Amino acid sequence: MLVPKEEISSKFLQQNTKVWLGPKKHFVQYLVKGGNFLNCVCLVEQNDWINEDWSEKGDISELKHIFSDWHPEIQDILESTKPDSLYKWGLHDRTPMKKWGKGRISLLGDAAHPMLPFVAQGAAMAIEDGIVLASSLSYFDSVKLGLNDYENKRKYRTASAQRTATRNATIFHLSGFFAIFRNVVMKFFLKKIMDSFYKYDAISK
Template sequence: MSTPHALIVGAGIGGLSAALTLARSGWRITLVEQTAEPSEVGAGLQISPNASRVLLSLGLGEALEACACHPLALEMRSAQNGRLLSRMPLGESMRQRYGAPYLHLHRADLHGVLLQAARELAQIECVFNARVILVEQNASRVSLCIANGRELQADLLIGADGIHSLVRATLFGAEHARFTGCVAWRGVIPASRLRDADIPRSAALWLGPGAHFVHYYLRRGELLNFVAVTECEGWEVESWTQKGEYRELFDEFGDWPAPVSRIIEAADPAACFKWALFDRPPMPQWSQGRVSLLGDACHPTLPFMAQGAAMAIEDAAVLASCLRRSAAIPGALLEYEQLRRARTAEIQNTSRDNKRRYHYRGAAAWARDLAMPALQGALARKLDALYGYDPLRV
């Protein structure tokens, strides 16, 4: 019996995770990426136990420890007066409760760990500088054409090619995205610039009227990552690499309580990036025949639960499990989709709701802040369902 062969379009975090999980399940992989030099733009990621358990199962624990930061807690604060609204322990309590750590990682560091692991496996072939222009399939094979004229064929194709997925467009046509009315700023600052700010090694979420601000450490505490989200009309560029005007960022957040104001002051004006946030509804279908989708290609998620990368990593583990259980590829892909759609849709919908809750104004904000301590128990139960999920056993 020949070794099954999968094509994976997209060598981001989701595509690499899928390549590794499938290769360790006996598949031969051709990973197709349109960029000439594989890299991952962006800044920080929060990798919660539901995803970190998958990365550890791939033998990546030592490599991740070399570049991760273990946050002590998640703190929620009022941007109006700096008051602590709630505090949830992370750190060792996460590992004890869920059997896996909560990690803060620079996106480029995680991508580098995954890419190095893929390059070390003989079953994985990486094809870079390869822009896919056509996807086709029949009852027994799937093929794709690359802009340079090369054609690749395999038993299975997974589109892990992000929010503007060509594979998704091929299967289901044009998407319908809606501008949320929010833009997000991001930046990374050397922690040495903030020594006098006394910022604890915790994730912090500051809630303000019509805006919120998140910060946490990366790379074993050497860097501090921030994401600042504000409501704004008339700017709808959906790009992680678009630079923004520092003065806009300063005008919006420069008078917030310390340490937010100190972070804004310490930010490099030439390295502040701004992107528009678009919302896409959950898809009713991900698969057709021998082709399916993974990660942002099928469930792009607003960044209000820190679960975008985690969901892609979960997808990879569940996909591999389904393909191990069934030799019939179309049936295995339908099972994968059925196992994943409800969970990822809930994450998408809750992330959308969080945007509204985080940005309350006036009496609604006052009521939210007042009720937050009493809601700790309910939040813990929700996190049990989120972080306690084990994609390796689905």
């Protein structure tokens, strides 16, 4: 959901991205559109999901119920949300593919390496793919060799992002002692883990 910032009265609201973690669910918030809107992504585990539609409307009362005992800031955001501004969809995971191209045909982005949005790298990986694809195609005279080079350069990195996202799905939703342990580990290692993504230089590949 997108919430206009001026409608949120929360005294807690900051520029930073915030991720609230809890048993079997989490809530992500970050400012977009020059800081004028708060984008919120609310994830809840459930065993059944049938609809694969990307444009199913969400229900604010369902969301309020799910997060009813969470922090006052979240209550504030949910109170400020326009009921018709929510969308809802299922997330489906895929294991990394051993190979995604063949001959003069290849894939890029989610088509090649879909991942859960728990490391916020899906679009970033697609952009990096584009840069490496362009450089591989310009280096080789043969399209086939260029595509093969592109895939070899991207396979390990994108698979690592997919695995990190899948692992985070479990880590984010821990409870009890495991959640306390996670919080301590995250405090010291989150930056290191994320640096491995942010420090990659696609242009030099």
